[in-house]
Amino acid sequence: MTNEKPLLSMKGIQKDFLGNRVLEDINLDLAQGEILGLVGENGAGKTTLMNILFGMPVIQQTGGYKGTIALDGEEVRFSNPNAALMAGIGMVHQEFFLIPDFSATENIFLNREVTRYSLLVEIFGDRLRTLDKAAMNERVVQVIKELGVNINPDTLVSEMPVSYKQFTEIAREIDRAKIKILVVDEPTAVLTETEAEALLAVLKRLAAKGVGIIFISHRLHEILNICDRIVVLRDGKLIKDISSGQSDVKSIASWMVGHEIGDFAFHHTENHRKTENFLSIDHLKVLMPGEAVKDLCLQVHEGEILGIGGLAGQGKLGIANGIMGLFPAEGSVTLKGKSLKLNSPLDAFRAGMAFISEDRRGIGLLLTQSIGLNIAFPLMQVKGGLLKKIAGLFTWEDKKKIREITSSYIERLDIKCTGPDQSVMELSGGNQQKVCVAKVLALSPQILFASEPTRGIDIGAKHLVLSVLREINEKEGTTIIMTSSELGELRSICDRIAIVNEGKIAGILPAEAPVEDFGLLMLGE
Amino acid sequence: MKKKDRMHKGGIEKFIANFGWPRIIIAIFLLLLFVIAPFIGIDVGTSLSDMLVRVGMNGILVLAMVPMIQSGCGLNFGLPLGIIAGLVGAVTSMEYNWQGLFGFGMAVLFAIPLAVLLGVMYGYFINMAKGDEMMIGTYVGFSVVAFMSMMWLRLPYRNPLLVWGFSGTGLRTTISLTGFWMKVLDNFLAIRIGPRFFFPTGSFIFFALCCVLVWAFFKTKTGIAMSAVGSNPQFARAHGVSEDRMRIVSVVLSTVLGAVGMVVYEQSYGFIQLYMGPLYMAFPAVAAILLGGATINSATISNVVIGTFLFQGILTMTPSVINGMLQTDVAEVIRILVSNGMILYALTRKGKGTVK
Ligand SMILES: Nc1ncnc2c1ncn2[C@@H]1O[C@H](COP(=O)(O)OP(=O)(O)OP(=O)(O)O)[C@@H](O)[C@H]1O
Ligand SMILES: [Mg+2]
Numbered sequence: 058m059t060n061e062k063p064l065l066s067m068k069g070i071q072k073d074f075l076g077n078r079v080l081e082d083i084n085l086d087l088a089q090g091e092i093l094g095l096v097g098e099n100g101a102g103k104t105t106l107m108n109i110l111f112g113m114p115v116i117q118q119t120g121g122y123k124g125t126i127a128l129d130g131e132e133v134r135f136s137n138p139n140a141a142l143m144a145g146i147g148m149v150h151q152e153f154f155l156i157p158d159f160s161a162t163e164n165i166f167l168n169r170e171v172t173r174y175s176l177l178v179e180i181f182g183d184r185l186r187t188l189d190k191a192a193m194n195e196r197v198v199q200v201i202k203e204l205g206v207n208i209n210p211d212t213l214v215s216e217m218p219v220s221y222k223q224f225t226e227i228a229r230e231i232d233r234a235k236i237k238i239l240v241v242d243e244p245t246a247v248l249t250e251t252e253a254e255a256l257l258a259v260l261k262r263l264a265a266k267g268v269g270i271i272f273i274s275h276r277l278h279e280i281l282n283i284c285d286r287i288v289v290l291r292d293g294k295l296i297k298d299i300s301s302g303q304s305d306v307k308s309i310a311s312w313m314v315g316h317e318i319g320d321f322a323f324h325h326t327e328n329h330r331k332t333e334n335f336l337s338i339d340h341l342k343v344l345m346p347g348e349a350v351k352d353l354c355l356q357v358h359e360g361e362i363l364g365i366g367g368l369a370g371q372g373k374l375g376i377a378n379g380i381m382g383l384f385p386a387e388g389s390v391t392l393k394g395k396s397l398k399l400n401s402p403l404d405a406f407r408a409g410m411a412f413i414s415e416d417r418r419g420i421g422l423l424l425t426q427s428i429g430l431n432i433a434f435p436l437m438q439v440k441g442g443l444l445k446k447i448a449g450l451f452t453w454e455d456k457k458k459i460r461e462i463t464s465s466y467i468e469r470l471d472i473k474c475t476g477p478d479q480s481v482m483e484l485s486g487g488n489q490q491k492v493c494v495a496k497v498l499a500l501s502p503q504i505l506f507a508s509e510p511t512r513g514i515d516i517g518a519k520h521l522v523l524s525v526l527r528e529i530n531e532k533e534g535t536t537i538i539m540t541s542s543e544l545g546e547l548r549s550i551c552d553r554i555a556i557v558n559e560g561k562i563a564g565i566l567p568a569e570a571p572v573e574d575f576g577l578l579m580l581g582e
Numbered sequence: 583m584k585k586k587d588r589m590h591k592g593g594i595e596k597f598i599a600n601f602g603w604p605r606i607i608i609a610i611f612l613l614l615l616f617v618i619a620p621f622i623g624i625d626v627g628t629s630l631s632d633m634l635v636r637v638g639m640n641g642i643l644v645l646a647m648v649p650m651i652q653s654g655c656g657l658n659f660g661l662p663l664g665i666i667a668g669l670v671g672a673v674t675s676m677e678y679n680w681q682g683l684f685g686f687g688m689a690v691l692f693a694i695p696l697a698v699l700l701g702v703m704y705g706y707f708i709n710m711a712k713g714d715e716m717m718i719g720t721y722v723g724f725s726v727v728a729f730m731s732m733m734w735l736r737l738p739y740r741n742p743l744l745v746w747g748f749s750g751t752g753l754r755t756t757i758s759l760t761g762f763w764m765k766v767l768d769n770f771l772a773i774r775i776g777p778r779f780f781f782p783t784g785s786f787i788f789f790a791l792c793c794v795l796v797w798a799f800f801k802t803k804t805g806i807a808m809s810a811v812g813s814n815p816q817f818a819r820a821h822g823v824s825e826d827r828m829r830i831v832s833v834v835l836s837t838v839l840g841a842v843g844m845v846v847y848e849q850s851y852g853f854i855q856l857y858m859g860p861l862y863m864a865f866p867a868v869a870a871i872l873l874g875g876a877t878i879n880s881a882t883i884s885n886v887v888i889g890t891f892l893f894q895g896i897l898t899m900t901p902s903v904i905n906g907m908l909q910t911d912v913a914e915v916i917r918i919l920v921s922n923g924m925i926l927y928a929l930t931r932k933g934k935g936t937v938k
Binding site: 382383402403404406412414420423424425434435437439441444451452453454 | 798801802803806807809810813814816817819820821822823880
């Protein structure tokens with residue numbers, strides 16, 4: 058097998074987005090049964106490279122690509138994802154490729170021909186009727202169980218929390234029969250470690266069956282754990298192609314950014330105030346599908362960074378979504394003795410709260426608009442900021458101020474873009490996430506709910522984002538309630554960490570508590 | 583130096599990407615028609631004037647598509663609602679025998695409140711049927727036209743120039759604006775060069791004014807919130823913007839623009855056509871904005887202007903050039919053919935995001 062032609066061979070790949078070169082002379086091979094780790098900073102070109110392989114329409118629409126791709130030694134050039142699928146390539150997309158109004162089962166079985174939404178629905182609506190739904194559901198349950206979670210196969214994708222969307226997207230790909238190559242683009246970004254492990258095990262098993270896998274992740278220990286070989290991209294160039302035995306987290310990170318990277322640990326400063334009765338959450342119930350909160354009580358101190366952890370589906374994400382009025386909530390939330398009106402996003406904002414949503418594409422961003430407008434929007438709508446009066450009559454957007462403030466955040470968070478006017482859609486996943494963070498910082502909130510704030514952000518930038526959060530906590534006294542699936546991340550920045558299990562707080566521990574204790578709480582023991 | 587080169591190249595590519603090949607091809611085709619015209623005995627000056635007059639006449643009706651597209655309500659197939667308001671405004675102003683620019687202004691003033699009222703109602707309908715806005719719009723349009731066909735007969739207009747001569751009641755099917763405010767905008771500051779060329783300055787100023795107002799509106803807090811509702815309703819809701827309210831506001835705006843656009847159309851056309859007249863008037867406007875590069879969820883002022891010029895240009899030039907070549911009078915047939923052909927073309931493309 059080793060002496061045969063490689064399963065996949067990409068040669069001299071080059072890609073320009075209207076004059077902006079993002080990939081240059083990339084040469085990449087993949088053997089049968091090999092797991093290849095593809096790493097690089099946010100905006101290095103990982104997703105773009107995979108989109109080229111998969112024939113995504115966005116590549117054609119922006120002028121195609123240069124170079125050749127050979128599959129089993131035969132040159133191919135996919136003009137659409139359907140052709141790539143037929144040739145045995147599957148892809149788990151970073152930003153998901155699911156039909157919102159279809160159930161998990163329907164998506165997993167019917168989305169095999171990825172074309173555009175509208176047509177799909179038309180075509181598949183009728184075919185569905187002739188299928189044996191019970192048998193399909195059964196298989197879906199089985200596939201999803203393999204991943205270690207429990208999703209009702211009839212749940213509509215539009216009503217799923219992000220982690221379920223992620224599992225559905227993964228399940229669709231691993232259930233394919235004739236798959237030769239599987240591309241997984243940051244599948245673990247919203248998963249907890251245990252969940253990620255289940256997924257990694259599935260990938261390993263697929264590889265053992267001879268499937269070639271390209272695995273993209275910013276969690277470098279995962280890469281080291283399952284990959285045979287590691288390819289590092291930096292600024293669109295291939296920097297390193299090395300077997301994983303010869304590398305470690307530190308050297309990969311330094312290849313990614315191009316220089317040595319220091320230690321990331323934060324040092325705990327005990328300067329936060331501990332005011333009782335600052336924010337109290339009593340008997341909160343949130344009807345968020347897949348992340349329901351059931352009768353939860355929690356006291357938040359002023360000026361602290363409170364972490365919220367727990368397994369997917371236990372309700373950790375429901376807390377912020379409920380309080381911010383995105384999903385129907387009941388119970389009482391009082392801020393400094395004043396009761397907050399629930400189910401009204403505007404009231405939550407007016408009370409000085411802000412929210413980084415874990416679902417950046419669904420809720421967090423106006424994809425077709427500029428970075429500037431995205432960052433300015435909450436400030437404008439909630440506080441009436443960044444507006445100017447023209448002739449004392451019209452209130453207009455203050456373009457100059459918006460540009461200024463946007464440029465300052467582009468610099469502060471190191472957002473890779475062509476300028477404040479670039480549309481968010483054109484940014485890489487991690488850079489879109491940074492826009493979500495900037496948008497909230499611009500509001501200078503009193504209380505910040507940050508749900509998966511570093512989702513999809515690379516190892517260097519993650520430190521940057523976390524230190525910015527730390528900074529506003531220390532300098533501006535912002536109380537931060539941070540939800541994350543990564544316990545390590547929570548432990549590095551939080552003062553206390555609450556673990557949610559079955560929609561309730563299972564326990565609150567100081568960040569320094571041993572990892573095992575958190576693990577027990579997560580399992581509800 | 584090298585970097586500059588690349589940016590320059592990027593500039594051209596960007597221009598083509600923004601403008602879009604279909605528009606470039608249609609524009610070249612239109613230019614070609616103008617080049618051929620003199621060789622088959624068609625006067626370019628007259629043709630150009632025809633086209634300009636039609637642009638001034640239809641522009642605001644196309645502009646009336648923008649607010650609803652931006653708020654996510656899709657193409658305004660309910661345009662006949664605004665048109666009805668425009669018609670009522672016109673006949674009311676004429677009932678009082680008001681003339682000239684004053685008559686025109688009063689027609690607009692009468693039309694607007696009615697358009698607001700109808701728009702609010704239409705908006706509530708549309709909010710009840712999210713996802714099916716365009717179908718609802720089409721049927722609301724058809725129903726209102728049918729309902730008004732009865733009302734035109736019953737409404738208490740008495741001016742003998744407006745009503746059927748023999749009975750003294752019931753508005754006529756076609757009412758001439760001669761002697762009232764025919765072409766008041768077209769002729770306002772109009773530029774005439776030679777015997778044949780005519781530029782309808784007033785209509786263009788008015789069209790430009792409306793465009794600027796709409797453009798400016800979308801830079802305000804409300805306008806930005808409206809666009810946000812259109813491009814991501816969940817995002818808007820999460821930031822405390824009321825989706826339903828924004829949608830109603832957009833429908834009202836579209837309907838008011840439709841009403842104003844109709845009064846402008848009437849003054850240029852010189853006639854008011856009641857009863858079944860407004861039935862199909864949404865389609866050319868829809869086609870024009872799609873040709874201009876708009877999609878069902880995003881439209882800009884330049885889409886409106888480019889689309890109106892291309893649509894009306896082709897519509898004026900094709901029939902006369904074909905007529906000239908065949909030496910027989912088939913202009914009307916060709917016009918209907920071209921018009922519906924373009925509508926069909928544009929509509930088949932609407933689902934694809936943009937006319938590509
Ligand atoms: N449609 C597009 N139009 C213009 N530029 C684009 C487009 N898509 C991606 N880019 C640019 O290409 C570069 C590479 O993006 P890509 O999405 O491949 O990064 P990535 O390595 O996947 O990053 P991340 O880790 O953040 O997901 C970025 O600078 C991005 O701004
Ligand atoms: Mg990516």
